[in-house]
Amino acid sequence: MHDEFLCHVTAYGICGGRRVGVPLGTYRAPTLPLALWWLRDRATWIAERLDPSPGLSYVPERALTPMGVDTPDVPGQLRAWCADPEQQEQVAEDLASGRLVRIATRDETTEYELLAESVDALRMARTQPRRRDPWRRMTVTNSH
Numbered sequence: 001m002h003d004e005f006l007c008h009v010t011a012y013g014i015c016g017g018r019r020v021g022v023p024l025g026t027y028r029a030p031t032l033p034l035a036l037w038w039l040r041d042r043a044t045w046i047a048e049r050l051d052p053s054p055g056l057s058y059v060p061e062r063a064l065t066p067m068g069v070d071t072p073d074v075p076g077q078l079r080a081w082c083a084d085p086e087q088q089e090q091v092a093e094d095l096a097s098g099r100l101v102r103i104a105t106r107d108e109t110t111e112y113e114l115l116a117e118s119v120d121a122l123r124m125a126r127t128q129p130r131r132r133d134p135w136r137r138m139t140v141t142n143s144h
Helices: 032-050 074-083 085-096 119-127
Strands: 005-015 018-029 101-106 111-118
Touching: 005 032, 018 032, 032 074, 032 085, 032 111, 074 085, 074 101, 085 101, 085 111, 111 119
Parallel strands: none
Antiparallel strands: 005 018, 005 111, 101 111
């Protein structure tokens, strides 16, 4: 069982023709339940900002407009992921086994990514000797 988890949330988009990531939060969770809670909390946070409930006091009147029927429903996908016990159990099993977990969804302009990984697994990976790639090519230049 892995004890500590590093969690990240990032939004990716295109700026100036390049893919750019904007960090939306990082959390070093001391336990698996807290890592899962934080991922769900951040997914809900993104969903509420993309699709707030009408009638909230901080949303000006007529500020919200309906989405087109062919627009990907990122908030709906994030909320569905949070509410799905089977997916939550799978994430818990993967993290407990030391595997990296990535939850991602996208619309026309932005990809939203939630990542979590075991701090222990990261430490163990750093201590493993690097395998040499037998197909790696080196370029040698002569300077005279």
